[in-house]
Amino acid sequence: MSEFERWENRFSVPDYIFGTEPNAFLKAQADLLPKSGTVLAVADGEGRNGVWLAERGLDVLSIDWSPAAQAKAEALAKRRSVALRTLLVNVVDWQWPEATYDVVVAIFVQFVSPPEQRRMFAGMRQALKPGGLLLIEGYRPEQLNYKTGGPSQVENLYTRALLEAEFAGLSDLRIDEYASMMSEGAAHVGMAALIDLVGRKQAVHRN
Amino acid sequence: MHMLIVGLMAATALAGHNVEPSEEAMRIAFASDLADGVGAALAYVGETGGSEAVARIHEARTDAFEIRSFRKLTCRTSAGKPGHLCDFAVEIDTVAGPIAQQVAGRFVAGPWGLAYQMAED
Numbered sequence: 001m002s003e004f005e006r007w008e009n010r011f012s013v014p015d016y017i018f019g020t021e022p023n024a025f026l027k028a029q030a031d032l033l034p035k036s037g038t039v040l041a042v043a044d045g046e047g048r049n050g051v052w053l054a055e056r057g058l059d060v061l062s063i064d065w066s067p068a069a070q071a072k073a074e075a076l077a078k079r080r081s082v083a084l085r086t087l088l089v090n091v092v093d094w095q096w097p098e099a100t101y102d103v104v105v106a107i108f109v110q111f112v113s114p115p116e117q118r119r120m121f122a123g124m125r126q127a128l129k130p131g132g133l134l135l136i137e138g139y140r141p142e143q144l145n146y147k148t149g150g151p152s153q154v155e156n157l158y159t160r161a162l163l164e165a166e167f168a169g170l171s172d173l174r175i176d177e178y179a180s181m182m183s184e185g186a187a188h189v190g191m192a193a194l195i196d197l198v199g200r201k202q203a204v205h206r207n
Numbered sequence: 208m209h210m211l212i213v214g215l216m217a218a219t220a221l222a223g224h225n226v227e228p229s230e231e232a233m234r235i236a237f238a239s240d241l242a243d244g245v246g247a248a249l250a251y252v253g254e255t256g257g258s259e260a261v262a263r264i265h266e267a268r269t270d271a272f273e274i275r276s277f278r279k280l281t282c283r284t285s286a287g288k289p290g291h292l293c294d295f296a297v298e299i300d301t302v303a304g305p306i307a308q309q310v311a312g313r314f315v316a317g318p319w320g321l322a323y324q325m326a327e328d
Contacts, residue, residue, distance in 0.1 A: 019309075024303040027304070028303070145248075146247070146248045147244070148325075149325070178264075179249075179270070183299070189306065189308060190241060191270060
């Protein structure tokens with residue numbers, strides 16, 4: 001079974017496997033979000049984060065490669081009476097737009113290999129407008145020892161050194177490593193080894 | 208006589224393996240697994256980061272949880288696998304906010320009662 005088929009199968013159940021509530025880290029950054037503007041929600045899956053951002057009055061493009069997930073994202077947006085734009089995209093080979101979004105959000109986008117990850121990070125930097133806000137949350141390699149879910153490929157997980165190297169050009173860069181109780185997906189509840197990144201693209205382009 | 212009692216206990220235990228778990232037994236098994244998982248994670252943090260790293264977690268209370276509600280939804284057996292694969296809805300209070308999640312997991316009767324295992328992806 002291909003990776004695409006595996007995700008499509010996971011999303012093809014009636015329930016929202018990652019729930020319908022926004023990610024806790026994203027919710028905690030509410031004060032940093034603009035009152036209006038454009039948001040790119042990367043690999044937004046069933047739309048729990050994209051819809052929450054849309055509920056805050058933001059113009060959200062929710063991208064994902066799974067038609068099943070996007071159908072659920074659209075249904076969730078309809079249920080919550082908000083507009084959510086969706087686009088079927090494979091982040092690995094997408095032509096990322098340039099300086100288009102006020103906010104780029106990537107929550108647990110750790111299914112891509114390191115070379116693909118570098119391209120994706122470059123795309124995310126490129127898509128941000130100068131002064132735009134980047135929000136990333138992912139698992140650290142220690143997560144594999146916690147055995148509470150998440151990707152099994154250690155090379156896909158984020159370290160502080162990786163994020164510092166990839167996003168050195170951002171201003172107001174904040175990277176937090178911590179362990180916390182959380183729930184991600186229908187099977188995963190427990191302590192997780194997390195890393196969060198908050199930063200802004202500088203007015204002078206340093207891609 | 209002794210052999211008879213042992214045999215009866217074994218038969219009772221075996222019969223229990225096919226009985227669908229009760230909601231209360233599932234809640235206890237899930238809570239116990241969650242607590243074990245937190246304990247194991249803290250032990251790992253302690254091994255790798257020392258007692259200060261563990262103290263930081265305790266101070267931030269990111270390891271704290273309380274199961275506010277637990278509701279059994281469905282249970283089914285699956286061929287070749289032990290116990291029951293069950294869906295349940297759980298609400299857990301954490302410092303980051305409440306977790307309200309529908310979870311799928313396997314519940315298996317063991318010598319020390321019902322045990323919870325995270326479902327395979």
